[in-house]
Amino acid sequence: MSVTRHPDSAWLIDYACGNLSRGFELVISAHLMACAVCTEEVRRAEQLGAELLFGGQPAAPKLTAVDVLDAEGGDLSWLTARFALRPAVGTTSLQAFVDSYLDCGLSALPWRKAGRGLQVAKLRADEHERLWVLRAAPNTVLPRHTHAGSELTLVLKGAYFNGDTIYAAGDLEDANETTDHQPIVTRDAECICLAATEGPLRFASWAPRLVQRYLGI
Amino acid sequence: MLHKLMTKPHDPTAHEPTADDAGTDGAAIVPFPVDAGRTEENDSAAHETQLLVRVRDQRDRNAYQALFGLFAGKVQGYLRRTGIDPADAENILQDIMLAVWQKANLFDPQRASARTWIFSLARNRLIDIKRSLKREYAALERYSLETADDQVYEEDMLARAAGGKSVALLAHLPPEQASVLLMAYVEGKSHREIALELKLPIGTVKSRARLGFQRVRALLEQAK
């Protein structure tokens, strides 16, 4: 898989610092599984973190090495799957991501129709962000829309065009309130995407607005 | 690949040029002073990594104690600078150092040095804590007074990031780039949160983070 569309470095720095909300973090994690370039970029952002944050005046903890070595068990449940299972690039695939993160086949997701050729399944929603999977039939023209905030879209399967740019499996589209776009799925295959959005999408025409209100997207 | 990363801007198609880009792109990179201290620094990084490999492969308690001696104070210092209460910092330190001992099997020196790996462990611990405190923080921020003097604010952040080397690294950046990186790394704010706080367009904050990061990364690379 050759990935050509990457998130801005600002996303990767936020990922390395742990500054992202869960939905956006998940989309970036999934891209990293497919992208050696961004994985290297994250490593460098972590390296900078170690230089910046371990470089200062050290504190003098009371805790000793022996306290730790003698401790029985201990709770390491905070060690997230992201850290513990962080796979080497190339050893895994987006299918592995779908299996391990969504924990079910795509067909088992709670799909709802969202217009001609388009189905969406909402995975997560709170006051700040939404995470969903979109599934569009070949040739589907998605409603033209702008955004109230950031939107990261990762292609899991198939491909779509936005203007002259094609986004294929593993590619990540980095959009925000300054972006106005109308994705069109390629004609040869269905397209499945994982998307995180901040704030509600703003559709350019009135018809999708009704769909939007209905679906709560 | 590293060479490619450094000479080619990171995906130039991913953003629209902004006024901010124009203002800083042309500025020359100030070379980072490469001195004996840096070489020593690299030796010590290699030493730390060897210790962690011994912990991983041989469950070597002496190597662990040496590693603990090198990192516990640094990790604790980092926790304290992120604003964590001293009593809590001690518990969190224990969690992190326990993970170093028990999860050393996850360490891969091909992917990260020991200090980078331990930083990412500490960062992971903090994510959990930050998420549970998020609501509280949000409430606090809403009622906190606006800082009248940005200069004082930036100096305070530099003091919190503390340490000659890190300040020296960021001193090579235009102040607006340095402060975005400090807000991300030290205060743990996302680029969206920074944009809201500084009342800047999101694209401007992204440019500052990206350009600052590119430059610091080049400096770190040069110092090797």
Ligand SMILES: [Zn+2]
């Ligand atoms: Zn990438």
